[in-house]
Amino acid sequence: MEHLELFFKSIFIDNMVFATFLGMCSYLAVSKKVSTAVGLGAAVIFVLAVTVPLNWLLDQYILKPDALVWLDGNSATPKLSAYYGYDLSFLSFILFIATIATMVQLVEIIVEKFSPSLYNSLGIFLPLIAVNCAILGGSLFMQSREIQSIGLALNYGISSGIGWFLAIVAIAAIREKIRYSNVPAPLRGLGITFIITGLMAIGFMSFGGMLTTDGKKEESNTETTEAKIEVLKQEQSESTQIVEVSKITKQ
Amino acid sequence: MGLLSKKDAKLIMDPLLDDNPITIQVLGICSALAITAELKASIVMAVSVMFVLGMGNVVISLMRNVIPSKIRIIVQLVVVAALVIIVDLVLKAFAYELSKTLSVFVGLIITNCIIMGRFEAFALANGPWRSFLDGIGNSLGYGLILIIVGFFRELLGSGTLLGFKVLGDPIEKTGVYAFGYENNGFMLLSPMALIIVGLIIWVQRSRNTALIEDE
Numbered sequence: 001m002e003h004l005e006l007f008f009k010s011i012f013i014d015n016m017v018f019a020t021f022l023g024m025c026s027y028l029a030v031s032k033k034v035s036t037a038v039g040l041g042a043a044v045i046f047v048l049a050v051t052v053p054l055n056w057l058l059d060q061y062i063l064k065p066d067a068l069v070w071l072d073g074n075s076a077t078p079k080l081s082a083y084y085g086y087d088l089s090f091l092s093f094i095l096f097i098a099t100i101a102t103m104v105q106l107v108e109i110i111v112e113k114f115s116p117s118l119y120n121s122l123g124i125f126l127p128l129i130a131v132n133c134a135i136l137g138g139s140l141f142m143q144s145r146e147i148q149s150i151g152l153a154l155n156y157g158i159s160s161g162i163g164w165f166l167a168i169v170a171i172a173a174i175r176e177k178i179r180y181s182n183v184p185a186p187l188r189g190l191g192i193t194f195i196i197t198g199l200m201a202i203g204f205m206s207f208g209g210m211l212t213t214d215g216k217k218e219e220s221n222t223e224t225t226e227a228k229i230e231v232l233k234q235e236q237s238e239s240t241q242i243v244e245v246s247k248i249t250k251q
Numbered sequence: 252m253g254l255l256s257k258k259d260a261k262l263i264m265d266p267l268l269d270d271n272p273i274t275i276q277v278l279g280i281c282s283a284l285a286i287t288a289e290l291k292a293s294i295v296m297a298v299s300v301m302f303v304l305g306m307g308n309v310v311i312s313l314m315r316n317v318i319p320s321k322i323r324i325i326v327q328l329v330v331v332a333a334l335v336i337i338v339d340l341v342l343k344a345f346a347y348e349l350s351k352t353l354s355v356f357v358g359l360i361i362t363n364c365i366i367m368g369r370f371e372a373f374a375l376a377n378g379p380w381r382s383f384l385d386g387i388g389n390s391l392g393y394g395l396i397l398i399i400v401g402f403f404r405e406l407l408g409s410g411t412l413l414g415f416k417v418l419g420d421p422i423e424k425t426g427v428y429a430f431g432y433e434n435n436g437f438m439l440l441s442p443m444a445l446i447i448v449g450l451i452i453w454v455q456r457s458r459n460t461a462l463i464e465d466e
Binding site for chain 2: 018019020021022023024025028029090091092093094097098101127130131132133134135136137140141144184185186187188189190191192193194195197198199201202205
């Protein structure tokens with residue numbers, strides 16, 4: 001359940017482009033044609049799916065406060081470890097960006113080997129993904145929201161990527177369509193894209209009501225009704241007792 | 252007359268308007284928009300970027316002849332990451348609430364396209380003093396857009412500027428609120444930052460028609 005909730009939350013409510021504006025530079029630059037947008041979106045999903053869990057592992061076992069206690073075998077009793085109190089979280093930025101740059105380089109080599117056509121169509125954008133705010137943002141948000149397990153981290157990476165993919169394909173499709181519209185000259189190109197993205201972001205805010213505590217509300221309703229039933233039963237048993245007592249006293 | 256030559260002064264003035272990194276070069280948008288709901292956060296972000304870009308440009312320019320071309324992106328990333336860590340720690344130490352507002356966006360200065368863009372386009376080919384000026388100029392241009400967006404969002408969204416209630420008190424109904432004016436809560440939502448930047452681009456390109464894109 002937690003997985004499903006995180007999945008839909010990261011695609012629609014916390015959408016990387018529309019809620020936090022990550023990855024805007026390449027979003028604006030690549031969205032002129034739907035085909036390139038699809039290619040770049042797919043690459044972003046893949047890189048996020050690989051880097052977020054890796055960075056989660058880094059964060060969990062090296063960077064968090066007291067994370068290093070496993071080094072001298074004291075994970076069960078952290079206070080006894082020589083590494084207790086070490087907090088390396090200030091190194092997060094450097095380590096995260098290092099893993100991202102490495103993974104992107106690896107992805108580039110693999111794509112070049114297995115699919116030269118995809119490599120050629122992506123061109124300069126593949127190395128550019130390394131400095132895409134969306135990738136580093138994914139890892140940083142994973143850290144600040146304290147994602148609990150590697151499965152959830154993988155889930156978060158894939159779903160954030162899908163959210164970004166959705167955004168860039170949508171804006172590319174819209175830009176293709178408005179090529180034949182009467183946009184005022186100063187707004188042509190960049191200006192109208194900004195305004196349209198703003199309107200799309202407002203539209204996506206409507207998803208905010210999607211995962212409110214509906215399930216929990218029903219639970220609390222049933223809880224209160226159960227409690228009421230119990231109280232009624234108690235009152236009933238009390239009243240029968242009173243009736244019995246009165247019968248006895250009558251006699 | 253001034254302490255800068257004409258060429259050097261151009262390095263600072265150009266990015267303010269004609270070559271603005273956000274609206275013309277289309278760089279640095281990510282970290283720009285999400286935090287502009289308060290003017291204070293915008294100013295702090297602009298100053299942070301100025302520090303990172305200025306110092307980073309100088310460092311890269313000093314190292315430009317010894318960096319092997321194959322690993323230059325990695326070297327640039329390390330330099331920027333180190334500077335951003337310094338900024339993050341200084342913010343956490345001296346302005347803790349603000350660092351909470353800025354949260355991950357301080358870290359995202361690393362991937363701010365302006366910084367890597369200026370390293371590649373300028374610092375790798377020019378001396379340290381000119382690189383420093385270029386860095387300052389571009390971060391001033393970036394800061395200008397951030398401050399304009401932050402100004403309108405905070406003023407129209409919460410009726411305050413830097414925390415000071417400039418339009419009167421909404422609860423006591425003084426000032427403008429006495430005439431029935433209400434804060435536009437919409438302005439506090441992040442999509443409005445995008446729309447305001449779109450409007451800034453509209454104004455800029457109307458005044459300078461050379462910047463209009465072709466069909």
